[in-house]
Amino acid sequence: MKTEHVMRGLSIAAALAALPSIALASSASSALTGVNTTEAPRVTQTVDNRVVSTLGNTHLSLIGSSVISGAVADSTPMNHMQLILQRSALRTAALASLTDALHDPSSSKFHQWITPEEFGTTFGVADADINAVKTWLQSQGFTVNGVYPNKMQIDFSGTAGQVKQAFRTQENHYIVNHVSHIANAGDISVPAALRSVIVGVAGLNDFRPQPLHVPPQVAQFNKSSNNFKIQQPASSKAGTPGNPAVNFSGGVRGFVPYDMQTIYNTSSLYTSGFTGAGITIAVVEDQDMDPSDWPNFVSQFGLGSYGGTFNQFQPQLTPSTGNCTDPGGANPDGESIETILDAEYSTAMAPGAAIWVATCADSDSSNFFGGVFTAADNLINNTNAAGRPNVISASYGYGEGFTDTPSKTAIDLMWAQADAEGISVFVSTGDSGSNPSFNGFVINDAGIDANSLATSPNDTGVGGSDTADILDGTTSKYFNSTPNAVYGTAKSYVPEITWNTSCGNTVAAQKLVGLSALQFCKTALIYDPNGYYVTSESGSGGPSAIDAKPAWQRVVHGAPKDLSRDLPDVSLFGGSYGGYSWVILCTGLYPCTPNFASPVELVAGTSLSSPMFAGVQAVLDQGLYAAGAWSPNQGNAAPTLYELARNEYGGATGSTPSTLAQCDSDNGTKGTSKCVFYNITSGGNSTQCIQVAAFAQVTPDCYFYGTIQNYLEAYGPTLVGLTSTSATKYNSNTAAFSSTPGWSFANGLGSVNANNLYSAWKKFMGLP
Missing domain, CATH: 3.40.50.200 (Peptidase S8/S53 domain)
Incomplete structure (x- = not known):
């Protein structure tokens, strides 16, 4: 077996340069040998819109304390929502077991990767259950755009009004951190007959990763000087939130690929042809x-x-x-x-x-x-x-x-x-x-x-x-x-x-002024009374x-x-x-x-x-x-x-x-x-955190060490602290x-x- 690996490696090495890319083969994976996830459909009752179940945690809890700025018009398009399906306990356990085996060198299934179709057939939701959900969506006026090969999500489109009618939740406009967002006001409901195969809908709010x-x-x-001088716009104000409290007037450093390759030693692998x-x-x-x-x-x-x-x-x-x-x-x-x-x-x-x-x-x-x-x-x-x-x-x-x-x-x-x-x-x-x-x-x-x-x-x-x-x-x-x-x-x-x-940088605090991070932050606040250099x-x-x-x-x-x-x-x-x-x-x-x-x-x-x-x-x-x-x-x-x-x-x-x-x-x-x-x-990575009195909000996991009388000269009294697992003390352990x-x-x-x-x-x- 090891000899086969060596010979195969030599032939691959010789051919690598000629390949546009290396991809997985499309043949059936041996990883699924012995994996039996056959099961009967779980949707066994008639789908009745009058008998519904609420699905917990299907709305954002944070909007409960947010300002509603109005309801979303019923005619507003809701495009390409994803109905996320719930696999059975049997298939959940089987996937976890396979994943472990795929990463275990002692397993015969080590690195025997599977395809999207195999994933869907073996670990997705049964076709009969998917069809039941699709039929219900279409009965509510939604357009079903397609079922993913993983058999775990259905792409569908409609309007806010159809969402309100089908899922019994209102789409509203909310103001969160001074930004307008759309989100559903409460948890959604679905016909009780479908509950066991539906997690919920991804796409009822527009909070996206940034x-x-x-x-x-x-x-x-x-x-x-072999460095770079940052060009500050003539109209820029030194007091911009999060500006560095230390300015390098002599210029800054710009790393290039060679630097990263050298520091993390990928360059040695290049000399080996990799x-x-x-x-x-x-x-x-x-x-x-x-x-x-x-x-x-x-x-x-x-x-x-x-x-x-x-x-x-x-x-x-x-x-x-x-x-x-x-x-x-x-x-x-x-x-x-x-x-x-x-x-x-x-x-x-x-x-x-x-x-x-x-x-x-x-x-x-x-x-x-x-x-x-x-x-x-x-x-x-x-x-x-x-x-x-x-x-x-x-x-x-x-x-x-x-x-x-x-x-x-x-x-x-x-x-x-x-x-x-x-x-x-x-x-x-x-x-x-x-x-x-x-x-x-x-x-x-x-x-x-x-x-x-x-x-x-x-x-x-x-x-x-x-x-x-x-x-x-x-x-x-x-x-x-x-x-x-x-x-x-x-x-x-x-x-x-x-x-x-931030001033929570313990190394900077010690090397620059010989202080702890907490002392460094307290001292910095004296020279920054409006919090312009406060940052996370x-x-x-x-x-x-x-x-x-x-x-x-x-x-x-x-x-x-x-x-x-x-x-x-x-x-x-x-x-x-x-x-x-x-x-x-x-x-x-x-x-x-x-x-x-x-x-x-x-x-x-x-x-x-x-x-x-x-x-x-x-x-x-x-x-x-x-x-x-x-x-x-x-x-x-x-x-x-x-x-x-x-x-x-x-x-x-x-x-x-x-x-x-x-x-x-x-x-x-x-x-x-x-x-x-x-x-x-x-x-x-303990950094500064704040609590603005005017917003009547509470910031958890923060040890407050001082008060800014008028944060950014606009927000009034504001507590400032360092992120901590304790609100009453701050040290290396908290x-x-x-x-x-x-x-x-x-x-x-x-x-x-x-x-x-x-x-x-x-x-x-x-x-x-």
């Missing part, structure tokens, strides 16, 4: 990018020789439901910074990969996720193997507190299906510390939360780190003073801390309130002894304290030119971290397949990452190995040459959250050495 990046900055390169060639990475988006950006990026940073490709398109089902239309923006004036970032920095780490920019419009999909959800869902349900990617990156998010049960079920269903098909999914965990819903704002009227798009046990959540050299004063040790031919300056791995731009910008992490902790997350040192799926799993560079370090984008309005003769755009956020890790995975996929893996796909990366981390950090109980301390990120390159993970133990040895809510397992990760992954799979 892009997770810091607002981009336009900057001009200064050749004499660049992501033959692997497809899909970034899922709700707006296009100018297609000329990507070749400009590749050319500027010397990535053209690796042979990567770019394709921007709208993924469709077969037959099409019509739920994915072009969102527009494929031009300099209308493009999405998020889309550019995702496409360019997945390429930065996997320069030989095929990059798919899969976009669907929000306006034509009124479900919770809009275009991002539709793009991912349609890719995963593509019945043509060549139409499914090997890796997906989703850099959007919103807290579970902003997610109703049907919508959350739809997320988890989507990623569970991707995992069963072998698709590796990476999701940004957020940019606002212990609550991902406040990207660009300050946490208020909400407690600890986690990104609902990332808390599925079938995806890998990616948090944000910061290089420690600026605060440590060690930049010359880790970076050259002048850039090389592809504008890179990194010499090696660089020690990392948690990305946190930081890499996000936290426990799920919905998804249970998977067994693989319990195995490593530092894992909380809670019952929750916890985030993040891993971290890569996301941003810096004071806004000193960014990555460079090549955009339509600001294309890259030789030697940066013209301005460029700089950006940061965990929207950077996720596509970069997706790129790392693509490079691993190519290498593992060339080494003899049965499939180029690895499915959810997290179970393997945690198992490998256990070898380095130790288990959840018992003594810890010497490598726990040896692989501490603070060591930099000293003694860490063999480490798979760099354990980030400095800093934390901060939400501190970086600690092993796994932590601040950075998960930490970052990686990609070359060492590849070697360890091969060993885990028993490959030569």
Whole structure:
């Protein structure tokens, strides 16, 4: 068997360059051998609209305290709602068992991925039950656009009036955080005969995950100082909420692909011929990018020789439901910074990969996720193997507190299906510390939360780190003073801390003024009486309130002894304290030119971290397949990452190995040459939080240390604090959250050495 793997690996390696992509075979999977989920239809009674049952948690609880600004007109279109179906207990257990086996090297089903049709037939809802639901929807006047191959969701359209009549709930306009939204006022009801097969409807509200990046900055390169000067608009006011309290008047730093490749050591894999060639990475988006950006990026940073490709398109089902239309923006004036970032920095780490920019419009999909959800869902349900990617990156998010049960079920269903098909999914965990819903704002009227798009046990959540050299004063040790031919300056791995731009950054507090974070925040408030520098910008992490902790997350040192799926799993560079370090984008309005003769755009956020890790995975996929893996796909990366981390950090109980301390990120390159993970133990993502008296709201999970007399000179008296698990005290044990040895809510397992990760992954799979 092992000889067959070796010979097969050699032939694959020789042929990789000739393949446009590597996809799963469409033949029946042996993983389903012995899996018997045959069952009788569960809809056995006559469907009677007069006998109904209410489905709990099918509306957003947060709207109960929100201002209603009027009812939605009955004629308002409600397009492409998703009726989410409920599988039986038998099929739920069978899927969980199969997923475990797919990730177990000792199982005969290891990596025997299945197709969307097999997923639907084996683990979906019975055809007779689906037909019963379809017939009822049509009887209520809805148009059924199609049933997904997973047999777990029905795409249908209608009006607000039909929703009110069929589901017995009123669609209203609400004001939430000063923004107008549409949502259903109460839980929905369905005929009692259908209750056992319906979870609810995703798409009755328009709360959609938002892009997770810091607002981009336009900057001009200064050749004499080898840094960038951010161009501030003449009309800008220093007092903009969330502005960094520390200004780098001498300029800022712009990282390029070479720097990220060097820091995380993907470059060593390129010398072995592994660049992501033959692997497809899909970034899922709700707006296009100018297609000329990507070749400009590749050319500027010397990535053209690796042979990567770019394709921007709208993924469709077969037959099409019509739920994915072009969102527009494929031009300099209308493009999405998020889309550019995702496409360019997945390429930065996997320069030989095929990059798919899969976009669907929000306006034509009124479900919770809009275009991002539709793009991912349609890719995963593509019945043509060549139409499914090997890796997906989703850099959007919103807290579970902003997610109703049907919508959350739809997320988890989507990623569970991707995992069963072998698709590796990476999701940004957020940019606002212990609550991902406040990207660009300050946490208020909400407690600890986690990104609902990332808390599925079938995806890998990616948090944000910061290089420690600026605060440590060690930049010359880790970076050259002048850039090389592809504008890179990194010499090696660089020690990392948690990305946190607030005064809650414990490293900044100690290094800059010799204070604790709490003292630092109190002192800063003296010089910022109106709270203009109060911010929650930081890499996000936290426990799920919905998804249970998977067994693989319990195995490593530092894992909380809670019952929750916890985030993040891993971290890569996301941003810096004071806004000193960014990555460079090549955009339509600001294309890259030789030697940066013209301005460029700089950006940061965990929207950077996720596509970069997706790129790392693509490079691993190519290498593992060339080494003899049965499939180029690895499915959810997290179970393997945690198992490998256990070898380095130790288990959840018992003594810890010497490598726990040896692989501490603070060591930099000293003694860490063999480490798979760099354990980030400095800093934390506890950030500032506020409570505005005028809004009569209460902010939980916040330790208040002071009062702003007139927040932003507009909102009146406002309490300001730091996110904490205790409202009465604040220290390293209560901060939400501190970086600690092993796994932590601040950075998960930490970052990686990609070359060492590849070697360890091969060993885990028993490959030569």
